[in-house]
Each structure stands twice: as structure tokens, then as C-alpha cells.
Amino acid sequence: GAGVSQSPRYKVAKRGQDVALRCDPISGHVSLFWYQQALGQGPEFLTYFQNEAQLDKSGLPSDRFFAERPEGSVSTLKIQRTQQEDSAVYLCASSLGLAGESTDTQYFGPGTRLTVL
């Protein structure tokens, strides 16, 4: 595939609903990242996977947020009982992740814009 893809591109949820956001990284990329970008702000780190292992979830804002990457490729970010403050663009990025090299270029998807009413 060409680049990182995310679906859906737009999601409107009622407060209290659960949502699931999907990320398809570039084929062969070991590392996968999720970010949250509020309006007018830069992206903020949520979590990081190396293959199927979630190595860092320090940025997840609450236990309502959960991410998985069970087979080391596609990842899903799930938000339970959505709140209005969860409204943001959720970005996924992937990198080659060779030997845990943190300076690898991260390639970003177009994002999912979540609006919680």
C-alpha cells in the first residue's frame, strides 16, 4: 500500500457511546503510534507499539482509552463512554522501527476527526 490509512475519516458519536478507530500502517513497518490533536494544537502522543507489543501507553488520557495491535499490523484505538472532551483528530503514524531507532521518520495517516455531541 501507499501510505498509512485510517478509517473512518470522520466519526460523530453521542456522549457515552463507544467508538473504534482503525489504522493500517505501511506494510512492513514495525512501529506504530497514536496521537491526539485538538483543534489549533500540535499532536500529542498517546501510545506506541513495536509489532504487537504496546511498549508505551503513558499518553492515554484515561482508562476509557484502549489500543491494540494483535497481529503486529493493523491497530485499533477504542474509546469507551465518549465524552465531549474526547473530540479531536486522532492520528496514526508508522515507522520502520529498525533496532528501536527513535529517529526513524514517522509517516502519518490523514487522521480520524471525532466529534462527540
Add this chain to the structure above:
Amino acid sequence: GNSVTQMEGPVTLSEEAFLTINCTYTATGYPSLFWYVQYPGEGLQLLLKATKADDKGSNKGFEATYRKETTSFHLEKGSVQVSDSAVYFCALINNNNDMRFGAGTRLTVKP
């Protein structure tokens, strides 16, 4: 902790003007520094990066030099074009995979 502060926008320039977008950082150790660009309707793209002090990243006429003494990574371009209109993000990564971004600077270039 690690953080990035960049010049607030929006910035509006005429075509062929000189561009500077300031970026300073706070970090322990020796972070790698990046500029990402987001064109209208598109995702974030890496513009350039520098991984150690005094390195200069360059791409598409843009340049930025990693200055450890001033903890800065200012973005410059000698002659901007209308097609450079976008939002520019300065970012750092430091010994882990937690990339920290600035708030972004919106650049509009008028013909």
C-alpha cells in the same frame, strides 16, 4: 520534561518573501529535531530533520540548523511560494518514541 515552543501564527507573507518560523525546545540529553508540514486537506509530512548538534536539515528550499547552545531549530526559506501555504510543526524525539510537537504555525503566502 521535553517540550517544544514555536512561533505563534498566523504568518502571512507575499510571494518571494523570506520566511523564518522560530522553534525552541526543552529536553534532557540530545534530542532529534524535526519539522513537519500539513498542507490543506492532507496529513502530516516530514519536511526535514536533524539528529545532532550543528546538523542542518534541508528540503524543498527549507532549512533548519540544530543549535544546541540556543536550544533552537528555526525554519527558514529564502523565497516562499504560494504552494508553501500550510501549517508547520516543530517536533522533537528524545531517547524514546514519544514525539513532542509544537502548537503549529499557519503560513499563508499571497501572490
